[in-house]
Amino acid sequence: MSAVPDYGTGHRDRVALISGGSKGLGRLLVERLLMDGWRVATFSRSANAFVKELQVTAEDRFLWEAADLTDPDSLRATVRTVLRRFGRIDLLINNAGVLHQELFLTTSAKQTSTLITANLLAPITLAHACARAMTKQGGGQILNVSSINAIRGYRGVAVYSAAKAGLDGFSRSLARELGAFDIRVNSIVPGFFDSDMTADVTERNKERIQGRTPLGRLGTVYEIADAVLYLISPGASFITGQTIVVDGGITC
Numbered sequence: 001m002s003a004v005p006d007y008g009t010g011h012r013d014r015v016a017l018i019s020g021g022s023k024g025l026g027r028l029l030v031e032r033l034l035m036d037g038w039r040v041a042t043f044s045r046s047a048n049a050f051v052k053e054l055q056v057t058a059e060d061r062f063l064w065e066a067a068d069l070t071d072p073d074s075l076r077a078t079v080r081t082v083l084r085r086f087g088r089i090d091l092l093i094n095n096a097g098v099l100h101q102e103l104f105l106t107t108s109a110k111q112t113s114t115l116i117t118a119n120l121l122a123p124i125t126l127a128h129a130c131a132r133a134m135t136k137q138g139g140g141q142i143l144n145v146s147s148i149n150a151i152r153g154y155r156g157v158a159v160y161s162a163a164k165a166g167l168d169g170f171s172r173s174l175a176r177e178l179g180a181f182d183i184r185v186n187s188i189v190p191g192f193f194d195s196d197m198t199a200d201v202t203e204r205n206k207e208r209i210q211g212r213t214p215l216g217r218l219g220t221v222y223e224i225a226d227a228v229l230y231l232i233s234p235g236a237s238f239i240t241g242q243t244i245v246v247d248g249g250i251t252c
């Protein structure tokens with residue numbers, strides 16, 4: 001019999017880069033990974049009180065940079081900074097995303113380009129830069145945060161859905177290429193959870209989502225983070241190229 005998997009301490013001193021770690025799911029993942037002993041780098045467009053506090057209280061294990069998903073040079077520069085500061089990248093979580101709800105017929109070409117760039121091209125750019133470092137190190141992991149919009153149709157989010165579906169396809173094919181380098185690549189597919197991104201969703205619409213959800217309630221950001229933490233744990237060491245749906249069953 002092999003040893004019982006180590007779900008927590010196996011990550012001590014490993015390095016994670018999480019996009020969009022200042023708020024929402026990204027913020028929770030930054031906190032949880034720091035607690036589990038990871039060194040954590042993150043970026044967002046602006047630093048908030050959470051980031052500023054960690055820059056003081058976790059100075060030796062935490063790094064924040066300003067970068068924008070729509071500026072590929074800033075993403076590559078961030079990866080270089082992380083490698084200079086921590087010397088390696090064991091885990092990339094492509095968490096940051098941009099949601100813009102508008103009917104397709106009125107969506108401008110500029111808005112379309114921004115949504116595809118931020119939600120698809122940016123994660124691909126980061127994966128490219130990080131995977132190169134991971135192959136040199138002898139392994140790593142890439143976890144892409146997708147959405148149930150990738151697997152079910154919803155009005156007003158056609159371009160966002162296209163980007164997230166593209167991200168899932170990217171995860172699957174990349175897993176095929178990078179498996180030989182001991183790099184796992186997966187997508188997590190969350191259903192609705194409360195965050196700044198969904199602050200405009202009305203109570204009535206939340207009730208509708210809840211009503212269509214087999215478990216009869218909305219999920220929490222903690223439940224999404226738990227699934228992410230499982231996927232990046234040694235307990236999931238044989239899972240790659242998969243899209244794991246965490247949505248209370250709404251898409252089943």
Ligand SMILES: NC(=O)c1ccc[n+]([C@@H]2O[C@H](COP(=O)([O-])OP(=O)(O)OC[C@H]3O[C@@H](n4cnc5c(N)ncnc54)[C@H](OP(=O)(O)O)[C@@H]3O)[C@@H](O)[C@H]2O)c1
Pocket residue numbers: 019020021022023024025026043044045046047067068069070094095096097098099118145146147148189190191192193194195196197198
């Ligand atoms: N919330 C949901 O119901 C839900 C459901 C399914 C999937 N998701 C996915 O889950 C992920 C996290 O969502 P969330 O709800 O936690 O989001 P959130 O609360 O809006 O946080 C987004 C994070 O990304 C950063 N960010 C946004 N635009 C950026 C840009 N252009 N460049 C760099 N950083 C940027 C934000 O910081 P700044 O604003 O300072 O840049 C923030 O740190 C996303 O990929 C989203 O698509 C969310």
